[in-house]
Amino acid sequence: MPDCPNCKKDIPSEIFELHEAHCSRFIVLCTQCKQSIPKIKKKDHDKEFHKKAKCPYCSESIDITELPLHKTICNAKPRPCLYCGAIMDLQSLLDHEDHCGSRTEACDICGKNIVIKDLPEHFQNCIEMMEEQEHKEQESLKKKKNNHTTAKKRGKK
Ligand SMILES: [Zn+2]
Ligand SMILES: [Zn+2]
Ligand SMILES: [Zn+2]
Ligand SMILES: [Zn+2]
Ligand SMILES: [Zn+2]
Numbered sequence: 110m111p112d113c114p115n116c117k118k119d120i121p122s123e124i125f126e127l128h129e130a131h132c133s134r135f136i137v138l139c140t141q142c143k144q145s146i147p148k149i150k151k152k153d154h155d156k157e158f159h160k161k162a163k164c165p166y167c168s169e170s171i172d173i174t175e176l177p178l179h180k181t182i183c184n185a186k187p188r189p190c191l192y193c194g195a196i197m198d199l200q201s202l203l204d205h206e207d208h209c210g211s212r213t214e215a216c217d218i219c220g221k222n223i224v225i226k227d228l229p230e231h232f233q234n235c236i237e238m239m240e241e242q243e244h245k246e247q248e249s250l251k252k253k254k255n256n257h258t259t260a261k262k263r264g265k266k
Contacts, residue, residue: 116145141172166198192225 110119115132136145139154146154160173167185180186187198192209210226218235 117143118145 111125113120113129113132116136116138120128135148137148137151138145141159161170162173162176164171164179164183166183171179185199187196189196190206190209212225213222214225216223216235218239223231
């Protein structure tokens with residue numbers, strides 16, 4: 110049985126020509142759900158089965174059945190600001206992060222005001238510096254102790 114090129118249905122060859130003539134005039138194949146639909150009902154069909162909805166992020170018209178998928182991959186999907194965590198759409202976020210990242214915040218360790226963008230790097234350096242300083246202090250403390258004890262010994266003598 111040959112397939113009708115229009116509706117893709119198997120059509121008995123006896124009525125194929127008749128069908129095809131009729132079919133191509135009155136029937137369309139929905140490209141989205143592969144159903145053959147009377148031409149005059151195509152609009153209703155689209156309305157009923159292929160409702161479009163606007164993506165809330167990029168405001169593109171998306172087939173309603175595909176919207177959930179689109180939303181997960183949409184380029185304009187909002188994401189949180191790297192610095193303050195405020196969630197906004199990508200376009201405003203780029204500006205915002207620029208601005209937000211150049212604010213300063215006091216470092217928890219040294220108390221200096223550091224540009225937020227540089228904070229992670231600063232923390233790293235700051236911790237290393239603090240450790241180094243602590244180490245030095247302990248060393249000099251040890252030395253002082255040693256000096257003290259030797260001085261005492263000398264005094265006793
Ligand atoms: Zn057909
Ligand atoms: Zn359809
Ligand atoms: Zn989108
Ligand atoms: Zn921010
Ligand atoms: Zn610091």
